[in-house]
Each structure stands twice: as structure tokens, then as C-alpha cells.
Amino acid sequence: MTTLNSKIPKGQLENKWTGYKASQNLVNPPNKRKIDVIIVGTGLAGSSAASSLGAMGFNVKIFCIQDSPRRAHSIAAQGGINAAKNYPNDGDSVYRLFYDTIKGGDYRAREANVYRLAEVSNNIIDQCVAQGVPFAREYGGLLDNRSFGGAQVSRTFYARGQTGQQLLLGAYSALSYEINNGNVQMFTRREMMDVVIVDGKARGIIVRNLITGDIERHSAHAVVLATGGYGNVYFLSTNAMNSNCSAAIQAWRKGAFIANPAYVQIHPTCIPVHGDYQSKLTLMSESLRNDGRIWVPKKKEDAEKIRNKQLKAKDLKEEDRDYFLERRYPAFGNLVPRDVASRAAKERCDAGFGVGNTGLAVFLDFASAINRLGKNVIEERYGNLFQMYEKIVDENPYQNPMMIYPAVHYTMGGIWVDYELMTTIPGLYAAGEANFSDHGANRLGASALMQGLADGYFVLPYTVQNYLSSDIKTGAISTTLPEFDAAEKAVKDRLQGLLSIKGKRSVDSFHKELGKTMWNHVGMGRTKESLEKALVVFKDIRERFHKELLIPGTTEGVNIELEKATRVEDYIDMAELITTDALTRNESCGGHFREESQTEEGEAKRDDANYMYVGAWEYKGTGEMTLHKEDLNYENIEVKSRNYK
Amino acid sequence: MDFTLKIWRQENAKAKGRFETYKISNISSDCSFLEMLDQLNETLVDKIEIPICFDHDCREGICGMCSLYINGRPHGPDDDITTCQLHMRKFKDGDTITIEPWRAKAFPVIKDLMVDRNALDKIIQAGGYVSISTGGVPDANSIPVSKKNSDLAMDAAQCIGCGACVATCKNASAMLFVAAKVSHLALLPQGKVEAKERVLRMVRKMDELGFGNCTNTGACEAECPKSITLTNIARLNREFIFAGILSEDKY
Structure with missing residues (x-):
């Protein structure tokens, strides 16, 4: 069965990424034109990856569910973006940003990934400024910084209270430039319904056109999921209404692992x-x-x-x-x-x-x-x-x-990826909030924007190219392969199945019920009892959902209730993933607080001897999953109990 | 609170639309306008009727997706907000509220209150960027920008691309939208390099896509949820005339 190989390069921490880049395989320009890449999602990670891979010469197709790529929920991030520029001369460095992120994540993130994140953080600021992102400035014309939680230095760059908006518009402008250049094709109002696997590799996706209702097939040599987090499982969250975790759940059902789902940021x-x-x-x-x-x-x-x-x-x-x-x-x-x-x-x-x-x-x-x-x-x-x-x-x-x-607010857990941001399915990548990689059990403020853009601008362009170097002779992937037939049929059957329930309850009523159970039993304080109880409730909700759901209309044209129905069906799976992971992890760390595991002063108590691992879950049928562990090794940081006193 | 709602219903782009009247009661004054519509939709679904289709996403006034024309005003009867930030306390108990989609030649109706604003993306694709790709850029602090220009650029860059300016304009002009992007980039040294080509290409694309001309009525400024000012249109005109004279790339 699948073993978890994080593919962390050998060598000193500070040389790993440089070493990787020096030894990776490249694809020459004429060959790049023969290779297609699909990107799902147009937030910071998706837009920046699409513009970067498009500029390199790959044929990129990018998809979003809204009417325009600029609507992605990265737009709503307010506070800022971290970088180790040390412009204020207050003692910051790449190492310090790395250290703060590992500590802030309660020693549950991979050292090598986090170090790379800190390393490329400075390039992000340079890139954004060159695009014309109007960061706040001092009177002398240089960039201003402010402080965020979990840090004792000022390393946060900001654009009033709309940093996410300005960074996303920067990535959107880069994307628009590449669309105009003909390197990227944009597909709006499309929802990914499945990922297509051919000979064990991700080779395409099935999407639903949300305007016509048509089911479409799109093929590529690699697929990147930049589809955000799963906070909307809770119904009430700071996520946008259309933010959902269906792409992650489709990938999960096809063999990608979901790691650390219990780490939810409140x-x-x-x-x-x-x-x-x-x-x-x-x-x-x-x-x-x-x-x-x-x-x-x-x-x-x-x-x-x-x-x-x-x-x-x-x-x-x-x-x-x-x-x-x-x-x-x-x-x-x-x-x-x-x-x-x-x-x-x-x-x-x-x-x-x-x-x-x-x-x-x-x-x-x-x-x-x-x-x-x-x-x-x-x-x-x-x-x-x-x-x-x-x-x-x-x-x-x-x-x-x-x-x-x-x-x-945010979900640190997500699709398991290795150092190259590849999932357990070859050729399928996950970037930004959709993956689990950099924030451990708790994300620091102003680090989500940093991670999304790091993945898209500076990591995927290297790692995806490395993978695609073996595909230069493959030729275009046909969408008439039997695997596409089967995937399309499964999607159509699923939609018909939901429509034919013809019960009496709306999708939202189920979503609210699911969300309330999540908040009350799998929220800020979790116990063995509350989690076990939640699992029983979810089973019951799933049964009733398939008996009592009511969706007016048909699969043709716009059907907003049908759109929500597949998402809520997937939320039930995600709820079980979060809860099962939380139940298995009998320690408190970061955003995951087990009431059984606290100090006398009520602070979170980690159990490093038993739980210093990434918990990655494999799909084994509806409501069933098995755990795979990736041990975390700290070679450059002394693991301590987190103390902010 | 109780309301009578007159809502535009239209099955698809080709169908003929009409107003339908709905009654809704027991609405909290703290409820947002879209949450009021959510509640209406729940009652429609319960009756196995097709719920009302409208665009919305972040529900905190930044994504630019919501787009309702309420009682003759884009984003309804409050200033400096989007539809999702409108609350029912802005209405009186018993009011009749008319809800329509954005109406402009360049924004065809898709269904009910949902319109196609792809034309705005096309204008940006024509030149609303600095033409650079990833990597090879100088250190961020090697490009100093005066605080004043940086602040003015930020004022313009706050545009959320909702299209209220187009919806409210009697000419259905996208001048404020284009002006915001042209200003944002023209005010910064990074954007100066290709400012002339940018303004010509964006204006040409705007005209191509069926947006009307600007006659300086100022309705766009009055209805802009992000308070983008007419000064930006003046700057756009200046940039356009200047580029027309100096650029080899003629309009």
C-alpha cells in the first residue's frame, strides 16, 4: 500500500531548496508547449501558479466557480503578509521567521517545507511590488511594516486592511497578462466534480458548467488543486459562501490522503x-x-x-x-x-x-x-x-x-503533499490552504498569504516542471479514454441520484445541522465523548440526507440547490475526517484542544512522545478511513513547550 | 419586519423576464439583505419552487460578486456598501422593495438577478497590469514611491469590480472601472513604463465591448461601494489624451 515519502532533499536545512533547484529536471521551451497543466481555483495559490507556469510556456487551463477569477476568497484577507526582509532592522531573519512559524504551529509542521517558505518570503514581496501592489509606505517612500500575533518583530507588509485584495489583484493581473498572451485559458463558473486518473496518474478533471449544467471533460499532464480550505463544514465561518472542500474530497475518494484535518483555526x-x-x-x-x-x-x-x-x-x-x-x-x-x-x-x-x-x-x-x-x-x-x-x-x-x-477561519489540515507539493496521486498537486504543509497545528497571522503565493510563484513552477520532464513524449491526453467516460458517468449518476431523492428538506437545513454539531462537539474544546457523539450524529445526518433531501429543478441550466447539495454531501465526509482525526489525536496542540490534555493552568498540553507525527487519512469507502503516519523530525529546532508568558 | 418584494425573474439569457411579487414576514432588522433573500429562498424550496438566483460570495463587501439593483439603486439604499453589507434596518416595516439585476448592454442577464460581467475581465486582460512574469524583479525597497502617490494608487486600487458604476450610469459606461485601474498603475513608477499603451488598449477594449461613453453625470462616484472618485476619470482622460498624442499605438 502507499507509503508516505515526503521526499525531503538531503543536506543542510538552508541548502535543501537550493540543492533541489540545482538538480531538478527541466523541460526545454518547445517541449513545454506540448504539455498541459490544469489548475483548479484562482485564489492566491492558483492564480500565481497559473501565471508562472503559463509564462514558462506550459499550456495552462485554470478553473473557478465564480464569475471572475478575482472573486476567490483570498480577496478577503485583511491584515497582511509576512516576509523576513528585516527592513525595520529589528532582528528578523529567514531563520527567525522559520522558527516562529514552527513554534506558532506547535511543532507539528515539517522543518524543510517551513524553511523554504521563509526563504522565498522575500521574493514574494519583491514580485508583488514589481506588479504594482500598493503596499503601505513611509514618508521616505519605503515600505512600512507592522506586527502580528506570535512574533516579536515587525515583519508584516500590508495594504490598509485589504492586503489579500491587493495581493490577489496582483496575481489576477499577472494571470490576465498570461491570458492575453494566450498561455492561459480561463474557465469561469465551472465546478470541479471529479479528478480523472489514468494509469495511476492524474490526467484531467470533470467539471460542471454552472450556467448550462453541462458536464465537461478537460485533460492535462498534471493537475493542481488550489481550492482553499474546509472551514465551511461548520456552516458559520469567515469563509465565503462558495468556498467548499469538494475538490479535496473528490481527490480523497480517488486516493489522495488528507492530513491533520483536526487542525482548524478558530x-x-x-x-x-x-x-x-x-x-x-x-x-x-x-x-x-x-x-x-x-x-x-x-x-x-x-x-x-x-x-x-x-x-x-x-x-x-x-x-x-x-x-x-x-x-x-x-x-x-x-x-x-x-x-x-x-x-x-x-x-x-x-x-x-x-x-x-x-x-x-x-x-x-x-x-x-x-x-x-x-x-x-x-x-x-x-x-x-x-x-x-x-x-x-x-x-x-x-x-x-x-x-x-x-x-x-482557516484550516491548517488539508490534502497531504510531499516536499514537491505532490499528493499521494502522481501528477496531482495541492497548493495554498488546500494542502496541509506549512502551518502545523496553528497558523500565524499574515502567513496564509505568504504560503499561497510561495506555493504558486516559487515552488510549483519548479516542482511541477520536474515531474513533467518525464512527459515530453506523452502527447496530448485524450478525453475519450474510458477513464473519462467512467468519471463523467459517475458524476452524472451522482447528480441524478441527489435530484431523485425528492424528500422534503432543503440542503441548507442539513448544512446548518451539520455545522451546529461540528461547532458544539468538534469546536474549540474537544473531548472523547463529544467527538464520539458527533460521529454518531454525522452517520445519522448522512442517512437522512439521502432520504429527505429536496432539490427543485433539474441538472440543466443554473441550479443553485444542486450546487450546494454535492458540497454538503462532501462536508459530511469532511466532518467525519476532522472528528476521527481529533479523536485519534489524544493531545492538545495548536488549534486542536483536547480537554483531557491540559496543564493545571488550562494551557494546551502536547504529547510529543506519542503524537509527533502527521496523521494522513486514506479513504476506504463511505465513512471508513485508515491512518498513515509521517513522523516529524526536528533537527534544527529544539522542541519546547510553547510559552507566550 | 414584513416586506413585499417585487423581484425580477428570468429563466435564462434568452427568456423574457417579468416581475414576481413575494411576501416575507418576521425578518429581523439585524438581518442582512442577502440573508433576507436566503430566507425567502428557503420558503420557495419548501414549496418545491425554483429559488431566486443571485450572485454572492464573500458577504463582507470585498469580492464584488453581489450585484442587486434595489429600489432603483445599485447595492440599495445605503452609502459606501455592497448589497451583502446592506441590512434590513435600512428599510421600514411593511415596505415594498423592488429588486432587479444590473442592466447594461455589456452585462447580459444569465438568470433572474445573475448577470455576466465577463466584459470587465476582458478590459483588464487588454492591459490592466504591469507586463512582467514571475522572477527577475528588483528588491522591493529599490523602487521608492512617495506616500502621497502610494495612497492615491491604493484609493483607486480598492475597486472591487462589482460593476455598480456601469449599472447606475445612464450610458452604461465603464469609465470609473477603467479609470480606477489606469490611475492605480499610472501613479506608480512600476506602471509608468507602459502607461500610454495601457490606457489606449483598455479604452479601446471598453468601447469594443459595448459600454457607453462618459457624460460626467457622476452617478458612478455616488454609487461606488468603495468611494472611487471622479478624479480618477479626470486622470484617465489626461492619460488618454497624452497617450493619443505621444504614443505610436493610436486608438
Whole structure:
């Protein structure tokens, strides 16, 4: 059976990537024109990979589900992108960025991958600036930096509160340039329904045209999945409505492994839930923790008064406030990593000190920053975030402290890939949030943008070329091969099967039920009991989904309920993956908190002796999976318990 | 809150559309406009009717996908927001709300409230970039940019490509959209090198695709969810005239 070979190059850590590049196989320009590459997804990873591979001379086909590649959810990233430029001269280096990322990931990421990420981080900033990305600048005309959680240096480049937007538009402009050059073909409003395997290699995909409803076949010599994370399993998350994990699940069913699915990032600063009708949660950037201070009342009776609107937050005296992050973690204060901040907020709310109507909120207060710096400075730094908050909550955050609560935001787990970002299926790659590779059990702020662009601009162009060097004589892959016939038929049967259930419940009602179970039982605090219970519920949901689902309309033309139905069917598989992985990993690390495994002070307690491995799951039929372990070896970093005190 | 909704329904691009009236009740004032439509769609699905089709994605005002024309205004009755950021508290209990798709020659209706805005991508593909490929670029700090120009470039670069400017313009012109990209790149040294060719190619493509001309009514600026200003159109005109005189690549 498949063995996990991470293909990490030999040699010193700092020479591995250079060595790989020096010895990789190349494809000469005329041969590149004979080779096709499919990329699914147009976020940072997908767009940057497509533009880079297109510019090299490969024939690239890229697909997205929205009406334009610029809509991908990378666009919504707010705070910034990390790089080891050390422009502020505050002691940063490639090693320090590598170290912080490994530590921030709670010693559950691969050293070699993370080092490469830190190494290429500087190239990303150069590339983006050359494209015209308008990063924030100082008066002298040079680039400005700010701090993010989990770091003691300022290494985050930003474009107001819209860094993801500007970076994605940069990648989109590079993509548009290559489309204009004829090197990349763009397919919008297409959803990948299956990956086609020929002679053990990924050779194409089946997509549904979301406008006509047609099932289309596309072939290539290699396929890259840059399809994002699986946060929407929880129904309520900061992900976009169309973000889904179906491409990953299709790949899983065809033999790709899914690694560390239990590592889900719950972001501490989101606008709290306020009603059953709610469709998504909105993030308030981590950058706000540079100037905002997080607190709840010290006394339960004050918290109750605030909840009942008998007392205003701003009228509560300084000595009656508990700045719990500053109290518990004096060294990092409000800038502790996300998992730590989220759990601390949950702990206070569970203990009865929460605020807001539901008691599930804490304050993020800018009063002292406004006093110190003036309202203008705060407005310049975070104006669009404050406006966004006011539009949603109908309260002015310059006058009253914001209310925030943790929400599902990012998924560190994903498709297992080796050093070359190849999955366990030859010729199938996964990039960006879709893979599991660089963030361990917890991702640091401003590192998602870095990883997406590193994979697309600077890693895949080398590793995909290395693989394709053996395909120069293959010739075009025919879409009339029996494997394509079979895959297309399976997709059509699946869609017909869902339509013919003709039950009485909408897709969304199942998705909400699934999401609620995930949040309550597989959320910020997990126990053996809660996880086992969740698995029973998921089985039941799957059964009822196949009996009671109701989809109006047919497979022809636009059918939004049908689109959602296949995604929710796949979420059920993903829910089982997350939960099974969480149950197997009887330790707390990063975003994965098993209540059985904590210190006396309530901090996460790792179990390195038993769990210092990547847990990669193989599909064995509906609801069935087996675990493969990839041991993690730390040769350049001393493994310690993570301490932000 | 209770509402009467008059919604444009159209089966596909070729079908003839019509307004249908729906009633919806017990809507929270904290509910967003799209969440109100979600609830309406749930009731339609329960009755085995075809739900209303509309574009939406991030639901936080940045992806540019949502595109509803509400009571005669793109993105509805609030300023500096997209449809997904509109909340029901902006309406009165009992209101009748009219919901239409973006209407412009260059944006054909696909179904109901969903339109095809591919033309905006085509304009960008004609020249809305710096023509470089990956690698071989100088160190980021070797290209200093004045804070003022960098800020102005960022103001323009915030365009989300939603098309509200086109939808609200009586000429269905894409001038503000094109102006935002031309300005963003013309203000930066990286974009200066091919500024003349860029503006000519983008304007030519805009005209080719059936967008109308600009007559300076300013409706685009008033409805832009990201507050892109008319100053950018002035800059586009300046760049265009300058390029027309100096460039070998004539319009």
C-alpha cells in the first residue's frame, strides 16, 4: 500500500531548496508547449501558479466557480503578509521567521517545507511590488511594516486592511497578462466534480458548467488543486459562501490522503453570532490587536449588568476590567497567537464573564489607543474595518468598544503533499490552504498569504516542471479514454441520484445541522465523548440526507440547490475526517484542544512522545478511513513547550 | 419586519423576464439583505419552487460578486456598501422593495438577478497590469514611491469590480472601472513604463465591448461601494489624451 515519502532533499536545512533547484529536471521551451497543466481555483495559490507556469510556456487551463477569477476568497484577507526582509532592522531573519512559524504551529509542521517558505518570503514581496501592489509606505517612500500575533518583530507588509485584495489583484493581473498572451485559458463558473486518473496518474478533471449544467471533460499532464480550505463544514465561518472542500474530497475518494484535518483555526476576533438566519461570520483583522485591548468585566455582576444593558462598557472603571490576555500572557499580551487568544476568550465566557446579548462576546477596546494616538491615526490604520463593523452591528466602535468572539477561519489540515507539493496521486498537486504543509497545528497571522503565493510563484513552477520532464513524449491526453467516460458517468449518476431523492428538506437545513454539531462537539474544546457523539450524529445526518433531501429543478441550466447539495454531501465526509482525526489525536496542540490534555493552568498540553507525527487519512469507502503516519523530525529546532508568558 | 418584494425573474439569457411579487414576514432588522433573500429562498424550496438566483460570495463587501439593483439603486439604499453589507434596518416595516439585476448592454442577464460581467475581465486582460512574469524583479525597497502617490494608487486600487458604476450610469459606461485601474498603475513608477499603451488598449477594449461613453453625470462616484472618485476619470482622460498624442499605438 502507499507509503508516505515526503521526499525531503538531503543536506543542510538552508541548502535543501537550493540543492533541489540545482538538480531538478527541466523541460526545454518547445517541449513545454506540448504539455498541459490544469489548475483548479484562482485564489492566491492558483492564480500565481497559473501565471508562472503559463509564462514558462506550459499550456495552462485554470478553473473557478465564480464569475471572475478575482472573486476567490483570498480577496478577503485583511491584515497582511509576512516576509523576513528585516527592513525595520529589528532582528528578523529567514531563520527567525522559520522558527516562529514552527513554534506558532506547535511543532507539528515539517522543518524543510517551513524553511523554504521563509526563504522565498522575500521574493514574494519583491514580485508583488514589481506588479504594482500598493503596499503601505513611509514618508521616505519605503515600505512600512507592522506586527502580528506570535512574533516579536515587525515583519508584516500590508495594504490598509485589504492586503489579500491587493495581493490577489496582483496575481489576477499577472494571470490576465498570461491570458492575453494566450498561455492561459480561463474557465469561469465551472465546478470541479471529479479528478480523472489514468494509469495511476492524474490526467484531467470533470467539471460542471454552472450556467448550462453541462458536464465537461478537460485533460492535462498534471493537475493542481488550489481550492482553499474546509472551514465551511461548520456552516458559520469567515469563509465565503462558495468556498467548499469538494475538490479535496473528490481527490480523497480517488486516493489522495488528507492530513491533520483536526487542525482548524478558530480566529479570536470575529463579530459575534446574532441570529439563526445568519449565513456567515465576519472577521475583524488580527492587526486590530496591535492597538486594541481585549477585556471582560472582573466581576460577574458587572458582566450581567452589561449584558442586560444596565451598564455601558465605557463607564466601567479601569480597575474593574480584566485584560485577561495581558494578565495571563504578559510577554505577548494581546498579540498571543490565535489559538491561545480564542481559548482564553472562550474560557472567560464559559465562566460567566462574557458580554453581548448572548454572553458569548468579549470587548476589543481602542479607547486607550485613541487617547494616545488620536482618532485620526486609528482611522487611518483601521478605517475600513471600523466601517465594516458599524454597518453590521450598528454601533460606533470609536465610541464603544467592539464586541468580538472566536469563529472558524482557516484550516491548517488539508490534502497531504510531499516536499514537491505532490499528493499521494502522481501528477496531482495541492497548493495554498488546500494542502496541509506549512502551518502545523496553528497558523500565524499574515502567513496564509505568504504560503499561497510561495506555493504558486516559487515552488510549483519548479516542482511541477520536474515531474513533467518525464512527459515530453506523452502527447496530448485524450478525453475519450474510458477513464473519462467512467468519471463523467459517475458524476452524472451522482447528480441524478441527489435530484431523485425528492424528500422534503432543503440542503441548507442539513448544512446548518451539520455545522451546529461540528461547532458544539468538534469546536474549540474537544473531548472523547463529544467527538464520539458527533460521529454518531454525522452517520445519522448522512442517512437522512439521502432520504429527505429536496432539490427543485433539474441538472440543466443554473441550479443553485444542486450546487450546494454535492458540497454538503462532501462536508459530511469532511466532518467525519476532522472528528476521527481529533479523536485519534489524544493531545492538545495548536488549534486542536483536547480537554483531557491540559496543564493545571488550562494551557494546551502536547504529547510529543506519542503524537509527533502527521496523521494522513486514506479513504476506504463511505465513512471508513485508515491512518498513515509521517513522523516529524526536528533537527534544527529544539522542541519546547510553547510559552507566550 | 414584513416586506413585499417585487423581484425580477428570468429563466435564462434568452427568456423574457417579468416581475414576481413575494411576501416575507418576521425578518429581523439585524438581518442582512442577502440573508433576507436566503430566507425567502428557503420558503420557495419548501414549496418545491425554483429559488431566486443571485450572485454572492464573500458577504463582507470585498469580492464584488453581489450585484442587486434595489429600489432603483445599485447595492440599495445605503452609502459606501455592497448589497451583502446592506441590512434590513435600512428599510421600514411593511415596505415594498423592488429588486432587479444590473442592466447594461455589456452585462447580459444569465438568470433572474445573475448577470455576466465577463466584459470587465476582458478590459483588464487588454492591459490592466504591469507586463512582467514571475522572477527577475528588483528588491522591493529599490523602487521608492512617495506616500502621497502610494495612497492615491491604493484609493483607486480598492475597486472591487462589482460593476455598480456601469449599472447606475445612464450610458452604461465603464469609465470609473477603467479609470480606477489606469490611475492605480499610472501613479506608480512600476506602471509608468507602459502607461500610454495601457490606457489606449483598455479604452479601446471598453468601447469594443459595448459600454457607453462618459457624460460626467457622476452617478458612478455616488454609487461606488468603495468611494472611487471622479478624479480618477479626470486622470484617465489626461492619460488618454497624452497617450493619443505621444504614443505610436493610436486608438
